[in-house]
Amino acid sequence: MLLMDSVRRAGCSPVCLDLSVGLSPSPLKMGAGVAAEPGRPDPPAGGCRMASSIADEQAKTLEAKLTQVSEENRRLTEKIAYLYANQIARLSPDSTDSTHASQAASPPPAASRKRSRDSMDEPPNSGDADGSGKAEAVESPPSDDFEGSCRRIKVSRVCTRIDPSDTTLTVKDGYQWRKYGQKVTRDNPSPRAYFRCAYAPSCPVKKKVQRSAEDSSVLVATYEGEHNHPCPTRDGELPSCATRGGSVPCSISINSSGPTITLDLTKNGAGGVRVLEAAGAPDLKKLLCQETASAEFRTALVEQMASSLTRDSKFTEALAAAILKQLPDY
DNA sequence: CGACTTTGACCGGCGC
DNA sequence: GCGCCGGTCAAAGTCG
Numbered sequence: 001m002l003l004m005d006s007v008r009r010a011g012c013s014p015v016c017l018d019l020s021v022g023l024s025p026s027p028l029k030m031g032a033g034v035a036a037e038p039g040r041p042d043p044p045a046g047g048c049r050m051a052s053s054i055a056d057e058q059a060k061t062l063e064a065k066l067t068q069v070s071e072e073n074r075r076l077t078e079k080i081a082y083l084y085a086n087q088i089a090r091l092s093p094d095s096t097d098s099t100h101a102s103q104a105a106s107p108p109p110a111a112s113r114k115r116s117r118d119s120m121d122e123p124p125n126s127g128d129a130d131g132s133g134k135a136e137a138v139e140s141p142p143s144d145d146f147e148g149s150c151r152r153i154k155v156s157r158v159c160t161r162i163d164p165s166d167t168t169l170t171v172k173d174g175y176q177w178r179k180y181g182q183k184v185t186r187d188n189p190s191p192r193a194y195f196r197c198a199y200a201p202s203c204p205v206k207k208k209v210q211r212s213a214e215d216s217s218v219l220v221a222t223y224e225g226e227h228n229h230p231c232p233t234r235d236g237e238l239p240s241c242a243t244r245g246g247s248v249p250c251s252i253s254i255n256s257s258g259p260t261i262t263l264d265l266t267k268n269g270a271g272g273v274r275v276l277e278a279a280g281a282p283d284l285k286k287l288l289c290q291e292t293a294s295a296e297f298r299t300a301l302v303e304q305m306a307s308s309l310t311r312d313s314k315f316t317e318a319l320a321a322a323i324l325k326q327l328p329d330y
Numbered sequence: 331c332g333a334c335t336t337t338g339a340c341c342g343g344c345g346c
Numbered sequence: 347g348c349g350c351c352g353g354t355c356a357a358a359g360t361c362g
Binding site: 180181183185186192194208 | 350351352353354355356
């Protein structure tokens with residue numbers, strides 16, 4: 001886009017755009033016509049004469065931008081790590097390893113009932129959660145090692161905007177789920193549905209789906225554990241915003257043993273990111289709101305998303321196919 | 331007829 | 347000890 005913009009500003013025709021997306025070793029290649037691949041015909045007459053110098057200039061610009069974005073990324077990472085560490089320290093001043101033993105004897109008053117339940121719900125084979133365990137869901141007796149039994153399963157939340165009239169508690173994420181229960185919980189008038197992964201019998205993953213208490217048009221899906229099998233459909237590799245005919249995940253949560261931070265990826269019309277909530281850390285939410293509102297954050301986020309997409313050869317192939325479809329035969 | 335969903339019953343932890 | 351609550355079970359019902 002930067003190149004396109006510069007080329008446009010330089011008075012060159014946009015026809016020079018080389019869209020050899022995914023067809024060359026370089027996954028995404030957009031540039032002026034002179035940057036054509038070897039063996040390809042020269043740019044059409046009327047192409048950019050200044051393209052060579054512009055390409056050099058743009059290469060430098062992009063390089064500088066890459067450095068800047070990398071620096072921003074590093075800075076943001078450090079900042080989030082710092083904020084997170086601060087919050088943890090503030091929320092659990094005695095959160096050291098030694099608390100495990102005392103927790104069994106006398107639970108800390110600040111620890112909510114729910115929190116202790118969450119750790120209790122850990123499946124017997126939840127060692128899988130760190131990816132190092134075996135994939136078998138074999139019942140094993142509780143370990144005497146308290147440290148081991150307290151290991152947290154991976155918990156993540158996905159908020160999904162749905163039609164308020166849609167009463168089905170389904171979130172299409174590509175995996176197959178079997179519903180095994182539904183309950184009305186105290187803090188929310190809408191029922192909570194419980195699902196197990198139905199694709200692999202040994203898969204320990206569970207999912208809870210419930211409408212948000214604040215906004216009934218938002219479904220909150222809580223995933224516990226990690227799948228020990230590949231996703232049955234490609235759509236499920238990520239909760240996809242392109243999902244059709246179903247609910248559309250529109251936000252992500254950063255979890256899991258610490259404060260939950262929910263980012264809304266769609267609601268901000270200005271193209272920014274909105275912090276929906278930072279459970280258990282109101283100050284963190286305030287700070288993150290400031291941070292995500294910044295132009296630097298948006299730029300870094302966009303860069304990172306673009307980078308992830310362009311590294312995915314499947315994506316670039318699909319994009320190339322879609323573009324070729326739109327182009328007249330030549 | 332098998333797979334899946336629904337829903338009331340049941341279980342175990344926790345607070346009072 | 348009792349009641350509340352979240353989570354799970356399992357029989358019955360539904361669907362393709």
